[in-house]
Amino acid sequence: MRILITNDDGVYSPGIAALAQVACRFGEVRIVAPDVEMSSAGQSITASRPLNYKRTLLPGLAGGVEAYRVNGTPSDCVMLGTTLWEQVQLVLSGINIGSNIGNAIWHSGTLAGAKQAALLGLRGIALSTPATEEAQPDFEMLKPWVGSVLELLLDSTDPCLINVNFPAQPPRGTRWTRQSVRHYDGRVVPGKDPMGRTHYWFTVVPVEATEEGSDRWAVEQGYVSMTPLRLDITDHTELARLRKHEAWKQLRFA
Numbered sequence: 001m002r003i004l005i006t007n008d009d010g011v012y013s014p015g016i017a018a019l020a021q022v023a024c025r026f027g028e029v030r031i032v033a034p035d036v037e038m039s040s041a042g043q044s045i046t047a048s049r050p051l052n053y054k055r056t057l058l059p060g061l062a063g064g065v066e067a068y069r070v071n072g073t074p075s076d077c078v079m080l081g082t083t084l085w086e087q088v089q090l091v092l093s094g095i096n097i098g099s100n101i102g103n104a105i106w107h108s109g110t111l112a113g114a115k116q117a118a119l120l121g122l123r124g125i126a127l128s129t130p131a132t133e134e135a136q137p138d139f140e141m142l143k144p145w146v147g148s149v150l151e152l153l154l155d156s157t158d159p160c161l162i163n164v165n166f167p168a169q170p171p172r173g174t175r176w177t178r179q180s181v182r183h184y185d186g187r188v189v190p191g192k193d194p195m196g197r198t199h200y201w202f203t204v205v206p207v208e209a210t211e212e213g214s215d216r217w218a219v220e221q222g223y224v225s226m227t228p229l230r231l232d233i234t235d236h237t238e239l240a241r242l243r244k245h246e247a248w249k250q251l252r253f254a
């Protein structure tokens with residue numbers, strides 16, 4: 001099996017090297033990742049300038065693993081990687097330095113790498129772990145757990161798009177979870193530059209209450225959270241309700 005690996009932290013992140021080391025057990029691995037950090041780039045693609053790639057040597061990787069850096073986004077990397085390397089079956093994205101839970105799924109470039117695979121009809125798995133200024137991820141500790149989770153997920157052919165979040169500590173086990181959407185943690189904070197001009201930083205605020213069964217809850221409880229996702233964001237309940245009232249909710253022009 002050919003496995004393409006990308007991320008949004010950039011090709012030199014220790015998280016992508018750790019993921020590639022584990023993934024080698026499951027197939028032929030190639031890394032195609034952004035040349036600089038692209039966190040929060042979401043699903044964007046680069047359409048206003050050309051893309052290129054360069055071969056890169058990454059420390060700690062077996063000689064068989066080729067790595068390339070791309071001047072683009074995670075989605076660009078998946079498109080370029082699957083175009084230039086045929087018969088890719090699986091795309092892994094991560095391991096992100098920082099959780100991707102709840103509403104972060106909308107902004108995450110890590111998730112975008114996996115979703116771009118799903119858009120192409122391939123399997124996509126995004127992997128993330130918490131990080132703070134004081135506590136950076138321990139990838140050596142995580143590696144055996146990443147291996148076990150990939151074994152579990154690759155054992156069947158579906159589901160084909162999964163968001164995996166590891167806790168900071170050795171996990172207690174795995175939990176299938178849903179995306180928590182009750183709180184939005186994004187916030188814009190104003191500040192001043194050295195010239196006294198106002199500027200703004202986008203940041204996140206802590207979420208207080210956690211819904212049981214959600215991705216955030218599982219990670220807080222020390223479990224590996226595994227959320228199956230889909231590309232169809234249609235509200236099917238609302239669609240069914242609206243269609244019932246077709247007579248007055250739709251316009252007729254002819």
Ligand code: MN
Nearest residue numbers: 008009039096
């Ligand atoms: Mn990131």
